[in-house]
């Protein structure tokens with residue numbers, strides 16, 4: 714799977730995508746992430762990428778020409794399944810959207826900045842607008858990093874048995890159960906007896922019950938989906 718990320722701040726994305734599971738996915742040849750500095754497509758001597766809003770108002774808007782030039786160049790090199798724009802007014806990212814995106818081959822992500830991108834870029838190119846939550850970040854880069862991480866780890870072969878995504882929170886519309894490691898007693902608190910029993914069936918049952926309990930109390934909205942079999 715390949716991500717091409719268009720950004721005015723490539724430095725912001727370098728570290729989060731070059732460690733741990735993302736790095737392993739790249740090393741295994743399962744994931745490619747290419748950063749494109751929009752400034753290289755900027756206009757004039759100052760490589761301008763933004764301008765004032767028509768109609769007035771505070772904040773700059775990303776001009777269409779540099780974005781279009783970068784997108785067209787990428788599109789001339791390979792077909793893309795999706796052109797994503799990270800924006801607070803997009804659809805909310807959730808596990809089921811991540812699952813669906815992990816089946817795609819080539820995705821462009823446009824990181825918004827300032828007041829966002831000129832609306833005509835959204836109309837002409839963008840196929841999916843994604844928000845990572847109801848709050849406003851100072852740019853789309855961190856949202857893009859979240860997206861690549863959440864989707865990249867689902868690509869078959871990226872995770873091994875130990876880190877398998879099958880038991881993640883949300884994967885079956887339930888939150889994950891509590892987990893414990895050694896020591897069996899710490900600070901006066903013990904590990905639930907059943908986890909030390911060696912009885913896989915009982916352990917599975919206990920984990921399932923805990924997942925249900927957690928989901929009901931912490932995320933009634935997610936519990937509703939589970940009950941409805943969504």
Ligand code: ADE
Nearest residue numbers: 799800844845849850856
């Ligand atoms: N850009 C700024 N805020 C964002 C958010 N919440 N999600 C995605 N992109 C963003």
